[in-house]
Amino acid sequence: MNPQKLSFLVPLLLALASLLPLQADKPNVLFIATDDMNCDLSAYGHPLVHSPQIDRLASRGILFERAYSQNPVCNPSRTSFLTGLYPEQTHILTNAGHFREHIPQVLTMPQHFRNNGYYVARVGKLYHYGVPGQIGTNGRDDPASWEEVRNPIGVDKAVESDLNIIIEGASSGGTLSWLEVVSQEYEHTDGIGAAQCIELLEANHPEKTGRPFFIAMGFYRPHTPYVAPHTYFDMYPKSLINPYIMPEDDRDDIPKAALQDRPGQLELGVEIRKEIIQAYYASITLVDTQVGKLLDALDRLNLSDNTIIIFVSDHGYHLGAHGLWQKSDLFEGSARVPLIISAPGEKFARGEIAKSPTELVDLYPTLSELCGLEQPSHVMGKSLSPVLADPNTQLRESAYSVTEARTVRRADKSKFLGRTIRTNRYRYTEWDEGDFGVELYDYETDPEELTNLAGNPESANLVKRLQQELQNRMAEAAVEW
Structure with a gap:
């Protein structure tokens, strides 16, 4: 090699090498x-559901008591929080379509991390999948978002004919569909996905690569069909399950327009409700x-002290409130989601509860700020970093x-x-x-929305004030970017 070229490259390579530890830090x-996971979790106060590991995560971070999906349907919700835009801005308001058809140049959250030197990978469902049909495939993924992907498929796919x-x-x-399977948890799609995620953590440890990682693990359950090992069904004896029965005059x-009924759900008897809830x-x-x-x-990998963990569901889920099951409506059970954020650093709180209204569109700016990345100009949410430091914010x-x-x-x-x-x-x-109805519920006196x-x-005055707030939020959500 020409000595003059070599003398030029050496300081350049040394400069690049000096950046690697900073990037890895x-x-x-x-x-x-x-x-489709609702807030029926022990961390949220549910007396029956066994979720000790989610409790464990909550003890390491902040549990958001009032976190809400921007659309209680899989595709629009996931599109919203992964792009940082409201559903009206993405033009995705149902499970049909893909956001790239409408906003092809948008910089998604994982893309933003890729552009900033992160190793970015997906395991399972992040963007919309048809579940269970597309399990084991890329679904309706966004290839530009990921450097590497894994599509787990397990025993739950093999038993679909028995549902x-x-x-x-x-x-x-x-x-509504379900099945108890004599099996081990690691044989199921979500068990296989967790194992694949751990393999990616091991292979892409910053000490090996010199790069931080953004790894997204998308679990498929508890989306219907509710398929789980028999030992998990045993944790929920039907004798302990008391299905919610709405009052006769509830509706x-x-x-x-508010009652997003699906065929067969209003007619469910008590015993079959118990089976469904047990499986869920x-x-x-x-x-x-x-x-x-x-x-x-x-x-085990000594990553906990420098890894931000987000735990979230795409929307909530009904198990009989107002006679409704599943999702898609605008009642509390469908719109509210579990959200836990654990951020490393002494300035952030641990094991506390934040009660400020929170949107999933806030996740993009939150992660950008926590990781020291410049905020893309299109992102609509607000960083939750102040809440992580002081949950009373x-x-x-x-x-x-x-x-x-x-x-x-x-x-x-x-429509x-x-x-x-x-x-x-x-x-x-x-x-x-308002042409097809208006609703107002006071959760302080009426938590069941009766x-x-x-x-x-x-x-009247309260309605007027809240109507103005809704109009302000509608205008914000409709801003062209």
């Missing part, structure tokens, strides 16, 4: 997403076990969610949206700007 990210289902012949992905003051909870505990394995791996007045009405149409058969805000105390909802106060003359 940046916090790692383990982003854990679950599918219990409330409507014979219906799709198990959108219909009298609820707009029809068994699936939660299956996921919880895998979370524990990931935490163990971080500890009130970051927002309200959390905003939107969904498409499933069961009602306008006179011309066109419309429902929009809601959740404050510390109230939920205010309008369907098609009384719609929107038509109460005594609530």
Whole structure:
């Protein structure tokens, strides 16, 4: 080699080498997403559900008591928090379509980390998948987001022909279905996914690569079909399960547009409800076990002290409230999600609860700030870093969610949206700007949402104030970027 060229390259290589330790010192990210998991967890006070590993994670970080999905449907919710945009901005409001068809140049959260030198990988479901049909495939992934991917597939796919289902012949992905399987947890898709995630942690340890990592682990459960090992079903004797039965007049003051009914669900008897809930909870505990394995791996690899952990679900899930099951509506059970964030560093709190209304769109700016990355200009959320330092911080007045009405149409058969805000105390909802109904619930006096106060003359001033707040949030969510 020409000596002059060599003399030029040596200082350049030394300069680049000096940057590697600095880059490796940046916090790692383990982003854990679950599918259709509600807040029926022991960390959230549920008396029956066994979730000790999620409890363990909560003890290491902050549990968000009032965290809400921006759309209680898989595709729009995941698109929203992975792009940092509201569903109206992504143009994804149902499970149909892909955001790149509408906003092809958007910089996603994982892309942002790739662009900043992180090793970025996905295991399982982060962007939308048809579950269970697309398990083992890339689903509707976004290839630009990842450097490496793993698509686990386990015994739960092999037993689909044996499922219990409330409507014979219906799709198990959108219909209540379940199965108890004599098996080991590591044979299931989520068990295999956890093992693959641990392999990526080991292979891409910053001490080996000189790069921090952003690894996303997307679990498929407890999305229907609820398939889990028999030992997890044994944890939930049906004699201990008391299904919620709505009062006979519960629906009298609820707009029809708000009731996103699915076939066969209103007719469910008590015994079959117990079976369904048993299977759902068994699936939660299956996921919880895998979370524990990931935490163990971080500890074993001496990564815990420099790894941010996010634990979140894409939306909530109903188990009978208002006669509803599953998701897609704008009641608390569907819009509210479990969210736990554990961030390394002495300035962040541990084992505490934050009650400020929180949106999943806040995750992108939070991780950017915690990792010292410049915030992309399009991102709409607010960094939760102040809340992690002081859980009493009130970051927002309200959390905003939107969904498409499933069961009602306008006179011309066109579709419309429902929009809601959740404050510390109230939920205010309008369907098609109020043309198809308005709802107001006071969670301080009515946690089960049994009384719609929107038509109460005594609530007129409150309705006016919350309507203005909703209009402000609608305008924010509709900003073209």
